[in-house]
Amino acid sequence: MANTSRRAALNERVITNWLASIAGIEGDHALSDTSCRGLRLRVKRGERLTRNTVRGAANWGWRGRDKSARIRSAAIGPLADVGLGEARSEADTLRAEARTKTLARGGATADTITLTQALELHYGTGRLKASTLTEYRRVVRIHLDTILSTPLIKLDPSTLAPIIRRVIAGSEGKRPAPSTADKLIKLIRAARTAVYAETLDERFLLDVTTALRRKVAIKPCQPRLHAVIHPEQLPEWWSATEAEDPLYRDFLRFLVLTGLRKMEAAALSWAEVDLNRGLVTIPATRAKSGRDRERALGQATWEILLRRRKAVRGSCWVFPTSLNGRGHIVDPKKAVARIEKRCSVHASSHALRRTFVSRAREVLEREDVAWLVGHAVAGVTEEHYHARSPEANRKYAQAAESAVLEAAGQTTTVVAPVMRLVSGAAA
Template structure:
């Protein structure tokens, strides 16, 4: 049916048994769709110049739009089609231009199997705190000047008026850069080009504070004293969480694991009979079976198993396992003579392997589950089952015991003159 679409004409339309279309005689391609329920919606239909694709677009319902208002919108859509622009792509572009930083963050962290819980938490935390003022803004509205100003503000004031740490500022903008890149890949402009052609975070390249790699570890001369102290403290530890913390730290020195991997270790990942444990989802997403030295096996065999708690190092805390043995690390730092963190124990393990035990770097990388860039290892060599590295793991554990014995002997020598003088 064709007629000039006016209010009077539309008011006289009766709904039929199926969808009916009433086309406007003034503007070719402009029409009204009427459903059997009586719903009336203005539409526009035409072919996109150059592509030959036919496009039908909803303008809006009658009542919200008058016939004249809908006709004006239809003319604009038809004009764009004659210029080779598909109105559907333009609508997607308009929608994409409104996507907020928070919406991009939500989509980014919700991808199944892509991120660990800790990574999700860090990303959401930065959007919720560092970039709170931008969270509800369209992500395309974030500019280079905004990034530079916020970065400098973080360095001088931090989040709560305190001087910020460069490491935190760098991490925050690494997160923002990743979110903007993701938005650029997921959303396109009407012509098919990326929604965000240039990531504004890239402008910080010359502004970012370059951080020196951390090298903190237990120094060679203190390794024995540290290992000795841990053993002595364990013999007098009667509180469950205290014992778990000490055993966790000892396990870190015996394996070189990341704290998150060791603290969340479950009994079903451990095979004491064959002397290995399994990391199904480590930080580098490379599942691996790792060897246990005799000392590590002995440590685990002595660990009590708690009913209804699957963790090797259980805790009364909410997580169910020890997460951060902070108090113990402060105490251990006093023995080491410098501040020590759980990750510093990983560096200590690596230095013992490379420097003291002369274990080649390739094997040391495997023992610490570092991603190797060796082509043969990546494509032709089994780097998942590493039980064959048990001799190297044993060599490191034996070195710790040797150094502890030396430290114990030195302690006796230092005490002897005092005893005689007394």
């Protein structure tokens, strides 16, 4: 409250100086009484005055007199800058007093505060999003753990440059991370600003980053993720999943045979499965389209769900991750890595979705594949008038599933003929 009253008094003093200076302007640039009232109103509200605040108030008074008020208000710019200089100086004093009180509460002084304490001071400003705060804590824990207890005043460029250099170039099996180095520089700069109201020799650190980016030979990483499993790789990948834990084996095969998104399948509950009708319902909360979506199943995927039903008695999840069944699969990264060791095919969950789409397009029309995987349809007519029953969609689901199984070298059983095949494709 004290700071607010001091700021209001400062604003009053600055606005008085402005008005006294502006009062001497004659002719078209003269401010009306309405403009003065607008500025006074902002002072009473305790608003923070900026150059645009003054221009806005001037426009308010001029608006009814002349449409060129915006141009005329530029005459106030230099006067606004003079006043803002005084305002900012006073604001810096207020912030310095607040920092001293905060340090005193933490039992530290500007000379003894450590990097950890300074960062917590910065985190406590409330200006960082939760996700940003989590990311900052992670990179600090990984890269700055050796200097967290060092007094902030002793962290000069000569101390920090080697750390930044290692992050950019990569070390101890870690990949080069120039963007992470930028985050660390921003954090250290913010920590010093929070304590001393001044930054480290920022130009030095930025020069280090720029120079290292140019000089360090960063080898391009080999792309490990296959955008899609090619037909010649599918038999090997399918065989490699056979040795996997039944839970992850069924989950990965379910993905490649349905083309569902990872979380559409991972969070699938038995309340969303109708084994009698051979349907699963993706609720609007998980569907990318934001609407409930029914997905018909082919024979092989139906058998996978039937097998899961017997294996997870008592759990509400189709793919639970614990014996008590309270949680479900989130990301099968470890299973993907184990399969990669067996067959040298590293296919992410989304790569399995792309694999399904690639094989399905060999036997189905594009819009039919879009209906199966939940993509946006081509136009308004398809969206609103081309409604199809689950039984009609089942024919397309079975055709796409059979195409994947055939490429994987597995025997297929087509339960119904496909009505619409791509021209020239075998029935």
